[in-house]
Amino acid sequence: MEIFLDTGNTDEIRQAVDWGLLDGVTTNPTLVAKTGRPFLEVAKEILKLVDGPVSLETVSLDAEGILKEARMLAELGDNVVVKVPMTPEGMKAVCSLSSEGIATNVTLVFSPAQALIAAKASASYVSPFVGRLDDISSDGMELISKIKQIYKNYMFETKILVASVRHPMHVVQAALIGADVCTMPFDVLKKLFQHPLTDKGIDLFLKDWQKVPDRPF
Numbered sequence: 367m368e369i370f371l372d373t374g375n376t377d378e379i380r381q382a383v384d385w386g387l388l389d390g391v392t393t394n395p396t397l398v399a400k401t402g403r404p405f406l407e408v409a410k411e412i413l414k415l416v417d418g419p420v421s422l423e424t425v426s427l428d429a430e431g432i433l434k435e436a437r438m439l440a441e442l443g444d445n446v447v448v449k450v451p452m453t454p455e456g457m458k459a460v461c462s463l464s465s466e467g468i469a470t471n472v473t474l475v476f477s478p479a480q481a482l483i484a485a486k487a488s489a490s491y492v493s494p495f496v497g498r499l500d501d502i503s504s505d506g507m508e509l510i511s512k513i514k515q516i517y518k519n520y521m522f523e524t525k526i527l528v529a530s531v532r533h534p535m536h537v538v539q540a541a542l543i544g545a546d547v548c549t550m551p552f553d554v555l556k557k558l559f560q561h562p563l564t565d566k567g568i569d570l571f572l573k574d575w576q577k578v579p580d581r582p583f
């Protein structure tokens with residue numbers, strides 16, 4: 367499963383790149399607004415830092431407007447993936463973009479039916495939002511299983527990108543189901559490393575190392 371960061375913060379991206387862990391980045395208008403920086407400045411910096419796919423979101427609601435924004439975004443780099451909302455106008459734009467060879471990510475997906483439509487429109491990625499479903503007492507991960515089954519039934523090539531991730535168990539469940547990608551906030555990525563027994567084990571090994579005579583380091 368590929369690991370993406372869901373952020374507009376370039377310091378976080380730089381750190382994940384340093385760890386050698388980052389396969390791509392997703393952004394959205396909220397995440398870019400949080401940076402307080404101009405959109406194009408942030409987008410260009412992310413594209414310089416990341417070799418893998420970088421999702422940048424359109425904001426028009428009509429197909430013509432989405433297409434205009436998508437073509438502009440695609441000019442920014444070969445690894446740009448244009449994020450388009452799950453609406454009839456959005457899917458009209460996704461169909462055109464896929465025939466133009468522009469990668470797309472259908473966002474704000476909350477049902478298996480919407481994921482089916484995204485795949486029929488030949489989207490490169492579909493983004494089901496698991497956390498926002500859990501927030502309203504629905505089962506986000508159950509949606510991922512259903513999409514996985516539907517895509518398997520018809521051998522759709524659209525990649526399942528698990529989004530709106532809130533904690534490490536979302537990541538683990540996504541991997542167990544066999545999602546293609548999981549995008550997560552930086553604090554969730556950091557938590558993937560953590561286990562109290564690892565910390566305890568390191569402490570013990572370091573203490574015992576002090577007892578070893580003639581240590582070479």
Ligand code: E4P
Nearest residue numbers: 372392393394498529530531
């Ligand atoms: C997906 O690409 C979105 O950017 C994101 O995962 C939304 O997550 P949220 O529900 O935490 O805002």
